[in-house]
Amino acid sequence: MLNRDSLDFHKLNGLQKLLYKFLWFLLSVPAGMVSIIKKGVGGIVKFFKSVISVIKETVRTFVKGDIFTRISYFIMGFGQLFRGQALRGILFLGFQLVFILYMLFFGIEFISKLDNLGDVAAVTVINEYGLEVIEYRDNSLKILLYGTLTIFFCIGYIYTWFVNVRQNGKAQSLIEKGIRPKSARDDIRALADSQYYKTLLALPLTGILVFTVIPLFFMILVAFTNYDYTHLPPGKLFTWVGLANFKNLLGVQASDGKFAFTFGEILVWTLLWAFFATFTNYLFGILVALLINKKGIRFKKGFRTLLVITIAVPQFVSLLLISKMLADDGVINGVLRDLGIITQGIKWLTDPILARITVIAVNLWLGIPYTMLIATGILMNIPADLYESARIDGAGGIRRFTKITMPYMLFVTGPYLLTTFVGNINNFNVIYLLTGGAPKTTDFTGGAGYTDLLITWLYKLTLTDNDYKMAAVIGIMTFVVVAGISLVVYNLSSSVKNEENFQ
């Protein structure tokens, strides 16, 4: 086994070097996995340790606490109110009151029904006019939704309670030392200075919590229920089914395994698509940038601007238009027929294999200007003397491209490539607006077609099939794929840089 820095390695030819690099990569995978698992376990251990230390501190504070501190364990903010921290006291007390009222009137009811998501969906009753009407009782969707919200509210309450206890302990010990604890004015001043990050982050993080964290938590829960079109509230109930949906996805214990087959096919195509869409755009974008940057070429700005127009036009306009142009009876086939080049229309978007090639080609049309813009700036930063000395050594254009341009670009834009790859896995617009996932096939389930990606399939499962349970499962699997790829690339790539170095 050769060392990466050893002289023998540098004597090898290109192919051997590549093989060695690949071997090193494979060998580093187990170590990388171990380090990831270690980090994960370490994080969990650290979390529990800090929980234990917080509980210890809570007990200690109670034992040592004076009457105000001890009452604050039951009435939040009590201590603060009597120690000249009226604003904090009122906020704590108010929060506790809101929490108690919410739990009494809403929370407890929903939490208690979370175990089976409701018993009776609807009953027929006779109303005051003697008519039979349907009365809706338990709504599984609302129970799960409000239940999730209540769980988050409870976590928030418990956290606030610990903060309240800690503050009381601190204020008490400060007073014992003869120091006045922070007043409301101090607090507000701190929020504009030393604690300014709290002011800055409060609203954006609330937004992320409400519009991403809670919804994701809810959807992950849905993956363990049977929520689909046969269990739609308010008429019907849905309930917990354990891992049944995941078994269905993987084809274990499933009636026909069709879902597992569809998932496998779509997953493979999604990865193929992401790979080709990313790297063809990257390569051709750089080539176009090189062409425009070539010495002696005039109207550089004009060429660039003409290409950039395509970025500006909203994608739904250009993509819908192109999809109609490429239709079987579309204008492209029409013109080709008029010119006598073809006699029968080319099935650009209706032949399974050709459709897959077409979407990658159209994606080139969309993506090249973008990559070209990014590459232009970076290419100008490559030291000119590198090219000059390569030329003197007799390196031709292609050699200069593969030995200088590409390594430099790859080094600088490594993280960008990963982001683009992930973005392409979730590239809804290009596929949905261009083909809508077609051509469809009866081999697939859930209305999927040959060009469907996981994300467009997820969309269809939700909007046309109302198959929320499998949509949630597909979403989770997409996350697993993306997270897996990112973790491996982040941990193994050499272009991971220390962010502090930039400052």
Next chain:
Amino acid sequence: MKTISSNKKHRASNTAVYILLTALCILWLLPFVYLVLQAFRGESRSMVSYVIPKEWSLANFKILFTQTSFLRWYLNTFIIALFTSVIQTAFVLSVSYALSRIRFRGRRLLMNIILVLGMFPGFLSMIAVYFILKLIGFTGPGSVPGLILVYAGSSGMGYYVAKGFFDTIPRSLDEAARIDGAGRARVFFKIIMPMAKPIIIYTVMMAFIAPWGDYMFASLISFGYEEAYNVAVGLFTLLDREHINNYYTVFCAGGLLVALPVTVLFMMLQRYYVEGITGGAVKG
């Protein structure tokens, strides 16, 4: 002799490059030329297999404004874009400045959490957001405020480009001002913001343009309520199987009216866009 022949070779290869670049530009502009030609076609409103119209007219635009709710869709999208750009810019600048400049407890953890959250497909959380918005009446007919919340709500997660920009402003500037007695808030508004003009324009521009092209979220939130559609969802319906034969050229007219202002805006602010994406790509 040698210089002349190499000059000749140089010129020949340059000519080839010119031809190639011109061909590329034509290929890239063809769909838009086609769009404009179809928008002004007068003889029929269905898809045809030739490019040049036989009759020119403005009828498509008239139909667009009288027989469809295009004006309404346009207004909806404009309102959504306006509010989204304001909220999103405030969120993105706050988060990126805090993460770039202030070292507080849990900063790394927060960045990692946002990174992991970003790996879930956005549409997954959107299904649940739809249910939440439905409870407060912000779906269907009330989609406009709903969509503003959808676009702007979690926009703090897209802090990467702006943080990359703030990272390049020397930290000694902040420190000097703080030694002179300015609080963090003052430093942010009086020193950093005036220097951050390019990144502010970039953020506003991206936030303003995005709602004009979104189909995925808008179609979910406004499902089934024509009056609440944005331009993308609205114009998409014109290409339905039952509409396309009467509305294909009308769609082209609508597409033109959407693309024009967005393109002009984009071209005016192109410099900031280029700075933003190249900076973002290099720093990841």
